[in-house]
Amino acid sequence: MIETGDLRKGSTIEVDGALYQVIEVEHLKIGRGSAQVRMKLRDLRAGHIVDKSVQAGSRFARARVERQPAQYLYAEGNLHYFMNTDTYDQFPLGKDQLGGALNYLRENATCNLLMFGDEPVGVELPAAVELAVTQTDPWVRGDTAQGGTKPAQLETGISVNVPLFVNAGDVLKIDTRTGEYLERANK
Numbered sequence: 001m002i003e004t005g006d007l008r009k010g011s012t013i014e015v016d017g018a019l020y021q022v023i024e025v026e027h028l029k030i031g032r033g034s035a036q037v038r039m040k041l042r043d044l045r046a047g048h049i050v051d052k053s054v055q056a057g058s059r060f061a062r063a064r065v066e067r068q069p070a071q072y073l074y075a076e077g078n079l080h081y082f083m084n085t086d087t088y089d090q091f092p093l094g095k096d097q098l099g100g101a102l103n104y105l106r107e108n109a110t111c112n113l114l115m116f117g118d119e120p121v122g123v124e125l126p127a128a129v130e131l132a133v134t135q136t137d138p139w140v141r142g143d144t145a146q147g148g149t150k151p152a153q154l155e156t157g158i159s160v161n162v163p164l165f166v167n168a169g170d171v172l173k174i175d176t177r178t179g180e181y182l183e184r185a186n187k
Contacts, residue, residue, distance in 0.1 A: 001059045001060065001061060001062065002059065002060055002061075002062045003057060003058070003059050004025075004027075004037040004054060004055075004056055004057060004058050004059075004060075005027075005056070005057070007022050007025045007037070007039065007060075008022065008025065009022055009023065009024065009025065010022065011062075012044070012062070012063040012064075012065045012116075013041075013060040013061065013062060013063055014060065014061040014062075014063045015041075015052075015060060015061075018043055018045070019043070019044045019045055019063050019065075019116055019121060020041035020042065020043055020044065020050070020063075021041065021042045021044055021122070022039060022040075022041060023040040023041060023042050023049070024039065024040040025037065025038075025039050025040075026038045026039075027056065034055055034056065035055070035056035035057075036053055036054070036055065036056060037053070037054050037055070037056050037058070038051070038052075038053045039051070039052045039053070039054070042099070044065075044097070044114070044116070044121035044122050045097070045121060046096060046097075047094070047095075047096030047097050047098075047099060048096070063116060064116070065114050065115065065116050065121065066114070066115045066116075067112040067113070067114060067115075067124060068084050068086065068112065068113045068115055069084070069085045069086060069110065069112060069113075070082045070083060070084050070085060070091075070110070070111055070112060070113035070123070071083050071085055071108060071109070071110055071111075072105045072106070072107060072108065072109045072110075072111065072123075073090065073107065073108075074107060078094055078095050079092040079093070079094060080092065080093050080094075080095070080098060080102070080105070081093075082111075082113055082120070082123065084113060085110075091113065091120040092120075093120055093122070093123065097120075097121065097122055098122065098123060099122075100179075101122075101123050101125055101176075102156075103156055103157070103158040103179070104125055104129045104131070104156060104158075104174065104176045105123075105125075105156065106131070106155060106156055109129065110126070111123045111124060111125050111126065112124040125176040126176065127175065127176060127177065128173045128174060128175055128176060128182055129173070129174055129176055130171050130172065130173055130174075130185045131154040131155050131156060131171070131172060131174055132154065132155045132169065132170070132171050132172075133152045133153070133154060133155075133162070133166060133167070133168050133169060133170045133171075133172060134153050134154065134155050134168065135152070135153040135168055136150060136151070136152035136153065136162065136166060136167065136168055137150055137151075138167070139164040139165060139167075148163075148164055149161040149162060149163060149164070150162060150163075150164055150166075152166055152172075154172070154174070158179070160172075160174060160179060160180065160181050161180075161181065162181045163181070166181075166184070170184060171184070171185040172184055172185060173185050
């Protein structure tokens with residue numbers, strides 16, 4: 001069992017038979033009333049986000065989610081296929097289970113597969129991924145007095161703000177937690 005005071009971002013809990021991952025936790029103490037804990041949870045099976053408020057000190061069953069090394073293989077319709085790199089087993093995951101991770105996945109990318117027993121429930125991305133720029137506007141010297149940014153389209157379809165010196169074809173490191181440009185990749 002895990003108490004509300006021990007909940008952190010990324011914790012996995014079971015509530016009424018549903019499996020949730022904690023996205024945000026906020027402890028509130030209002031007036032003379034008892035303390036409340038407001039949580040934002042992501043249902044790992046269905047993929048939707050749930051807001052839940054409980055009394056401070058409430059206890060939840062801790063869900064044992066294992067992380068297994070995996071490789072993203074391909075997409076077919078709404079399903080995305082991953083292969084466990086240790087056992088070579090393949091697992092399909094739906095778009096709703098992957099959520100924002102789809103913005104950073106390309107074929108043959110490595111990640112961790114989140115397994116609840118024998119059931120795949122999601123993926124955990126590395127802190128940064130390398131993606132190529134497919135389209136961005138050219139930079140003209142004198143556009144700004146100081147450093148600026150411009151939008152760039154990446155190979156997975158997402159758009160990020162990048163420094164003016166970045167050109168189409170460049171490979172960039174992108175932070176998967178914030179979606180921000182980190183640096184040019186050494187290629």
